[in-house]
Amino acid sequence: MAKWGEGDPRWIVEERPDGTNVNNWHWVEKNATGWSKDKLKELLVGMVIEDEEYFGELTELTSIDGEATANNRKAKLIFFYEWVLKGEWSGKLKSGDKKHKGKFNIPNLSEENDADEVDVEFTCNTQTDESYKVKEFLRKKGTKEIQNKLAKYIADLKQEYGKGVILPTKNGQPDAKKLTNSTNKAREELNKLVVSSPKKESKVGVKIHTKKLTGKHEFMCSAQDLYRSLTDIGMVQAFTGGPVEMEVEKGGRFSLMHGNVTGEFVDLVSFAFI
Missing domain, CATH: 3.15.10.20 (Activator of Hsp90 ATPase Aha1, N-terminal domain)
Incomplete structure (x- = not known):
C-alpha cells in the first residue's frame, strides 16, 4: 500500500x-x-x-x-x-x-x-x-x-x-504542454533517422555505361485520348498511383513516381504531338 x-x-x-x-x-x-x-x-x-x-x-x-x-x-x-x-x-x-x-x-x-x-x-x-x-x-x-x-x-x-x-x-486551466498536435510521429522519427547521421561523400565509384533507347508503339485510341492520358494530371495520377507534378507546356517539367521519374516536354501540340 x-x-x-x-x-x-x-x-x-x-x-x-x-x-x-x-x-x-x-x-x-x-x-x-x-x-x-x-x-x-x-x-x-x-x-x-x-x-x-x-x-x-x-x-x-x-x-x-x-x-x-x-x-x-x-x-x-x-x-x-x-x-x-x-x-x-x-x-x-x-x-x-x-x-x-x-x-x-x-x-x-x-x-x-x-x-x-x-x-x-x-x-x-x-x-x-x-x-x-x-x-x-x-x-x-x-x-x-x-x-x-x-x-x-x-x-x-x-x-x-x-x-x-x-x-x-x-487551477481552472488545461495543461498547455499537453495540447500536442496530431502530426505523423512515425514520419518525424524517420526524418530524424535520415538527417541525424550524415555520411562523408565517397569518391569511390565506377563508370556506368548508358545507351539511348528508342521505341515505336501503336496505341488503339484516338490522338486526343492519347494526348490527354499523358498530359492530364488526373489520368497520370490514376495509372502511376502517386502524386504528379506537371507543367503541360513547351519546356515544362514533369515529375512522377515520387520524383523517381522526371523529364521535360521538349515540344507539344494540343491533341496532336508530344
Whole structure:
C-alpha cells in the first residue's frame, strides 16, 4: 500500500470543476464528423478561383465520405480524420461567355498528410481546347488555394474540439504542454533517422555505361485520348498511383513516381504531338 501522499496520480481526485477523468488520464473521444461535413461545405462550396484571364468556382460537394474524431489519451490530444471529397466546378475565360463544367476529387485528406500534401484532381466534362485550358488553370492555381482552405479546416477542427477534451485542472486551466498536435510521429522519427547521421561523400565509384533507347508503339485510341492520358494530371495520377507534378507546356517539367521519374516536354501540340 502506498504511503500517504504517494499514491498513483491517476487515482488522486483533484478539486476540479467537473470531477471526472482525473488528470486527463483516461480515453475521451468526441465525434467531429457532423461538424466537419458542415465546415468543409462552408469552406469549399462557392469558392472562387480567378485571375486576369480565367474565372472558376467550386459549385457543389457531391460526396463527403469519411469521419473525424478528437481524442484525449493520457492527457495527450490526438485528432483522427480521413476524408474523400468529390464535387463539381464551373469556369470560363473572362474574354468569353461560354461556361465549362467538370468534377474535382480530393482523395487523401487525413491526419497522415499535411494540407500541402493533399492531392486535388480536376477533370472536365467536355473535351475541347478551351475547357482543357480552364481545367488546367484550376489545377495549377486552384490546388494551392484549396489546400489553404483544408489547412483552415484542420486548424478549426483542433480549435473547436480541443476545448472540452483536455479537461481543466483544479487551477481552472488545461495543461498547455499537453495540447500536442496530431502530426505523423512515425514520419518525424524517420526524418530524424535520415538527417541525424550524415555520411562523408565517397569518391569511390565506377563508370556506368548508358545507351539511348528508342521505341515505336501503336496505341488503339484516338490522338486526343492519347494526348490527354499523358498530359492530364488526373489520368497520370490514376495509372502511376502517386502524386504528379506537371507543367503541360513547351519546356515544362514533369515529375512522377515520387520524383523517381522526371523529364521535360521538349515540344507539344494540343491533341496532336508530344
